[in-house]
């Protein structure tokens with residue numbers, strides 16, 4: 740029997756689709772038949788992924804900063820004008836932060852909160868009314884194992900990143916219970932260390948040492964490939980996960996189980 744595509748004719752907005760997990764998710768969604776509205780702050784990376792997917796009838800791009808309300812508005816309008824509905828929102832865009840609280844400026848604090856958290860508030864606020872009109876929809880938020888534990892990296896705290904990722908877990912629960920009766924599922928993926936630019940750019944001075952350290956503390960003995968996270972996002976977004984809402988799927992090679 741031929742494998743059926745799991746997202747045929749579903750319209751999905753994916754933020755931060757130019758790189759890493761977002762990019763892998765865009766590819767997996769395209770393979771599963773979805774119609775895509777892809778966002779990133781980097782126009783060049785969006786052009787790359789659109790060329791790679793090579794399905795212009797099913798894919799459009801919107802560059803812009805997810806921490807701005809105008810970007811959320813534009814994403815919604817583009818999805819509605821181009822494809823007529825919004826079935827899925829993947830709130831993926833996010834930035835890492837390694838700095839002790841004593842060294843973090845108020846401006847840096849606001850920036851990380853705005854990109855990682857305010858963006859999700861803005862996009863959820865924007866698409867939920869459309870999903871309510873359709874009596875259904877799915878939101879998948881990207882949290883992290885960092886939302887569950889205190890962490891240090893390279894001898895410094897990641898407190899601010901962890902705060903945003905923990906808040907995403909709670910936002911997922913709160914929106915899931917509020918909108919369950921409207922047919923909207925709100926879910927969350929919490930990846931462990933995944934080989935993407937988010938990690939490689941920050942650990943450039945000792946990247947090999949960093950990957951070795953990761954492999955040493957992971958029960959599965961390795962980091963994730965972005966596609967392994969994207970596979971879980973596909974599952975949560977499709978009808979196979981029809982009874983999943985309000986919860987977080989931890990995809991971490993066993994890291995939190997230790």
Ligand SMILES: NC(=O)c1ccc[n+]([C@@H]2O[C@H](COP(=O)([O-])OP(=O)(O)OC[C@H]3O[C@@H](n4cnc5c(N)ncnc54)[C@H](O)[C@@H]3O)[C@@H](O)[C@H]2O)c1
Nearest residue numbers: 755757758759760780804805833883930932933935936937
């Ligand atoms: N890589 C990991 O180990 C890991 C682990 C747990 C959770 N996550 C989460 O997964 C998500 C994706 O991370 P990734 O590892 O793929 O990172 P990445 O850096 O490879 O990709 C993030 C993408 O988001 C875009 N982006 C950044 N700021 C933006 C903004 N203001 N507006 C729009 N786009 C913006 C970047 O240009 C980039 O293309 C993030 O929310 C991250 O916190 C990553």
